[in-house]
Amino acid sequence: MVFHGWDDPYAPPEDVVALGRECSGRGIDWQLNAYGNTMHAFMAPWADDPERGILHSESAARRAWASLESFLDESFRQEPPAH
Numbered sequence: 001m002v003f004h005g006w007d008d009p010y011a012p013p014e015d016v017v018a019l020g021r022e023c024s025g026r027g028i029d030w031q032l033n034a035y036g037n038t039m040h041a042f043m044a045p046w047a048d049d050p051e052r053g054i055l056h057s058e059s060a061a062r063r064a065w066a067s068l069e070s071f072l073d074e075s076f077r078q079e080p081p082a083h
Contacts, residue, residue, distance in 0.1 A: 001032075001033070001071050002032045003033050004032060004034045004035065005042045005060065007036075007038055008039055008040040009040065009053035035057065035060035035063065037057075039053050039055040040055075042056060043056075043064055
């Protein structure tokens with residue numbers, strides 16, 4: 001699972017597309033969530049340096065955490081034993 005701030009100067013969109021191609025080419029089950037108008041470290045509340053491309057986004061972080069919780073629930077859900 002990849003969470004990407006679309007305006008992240010450290011990982012421009014073309015690099016993210018290349019990552020997706022690489023993962024697909026290797027048969028990896030992957031997922032990308034991209035957040036518009038969002039920079040690097042957007043989930044970190046301390047991130048506050050937009051000139052360096054680092055900025056917290058409360059709305060993107062909230063959506064990313066919800067996606068992560070859903071992913072983890074799906075990945076680690078314990079099905080009750082069949083009777």
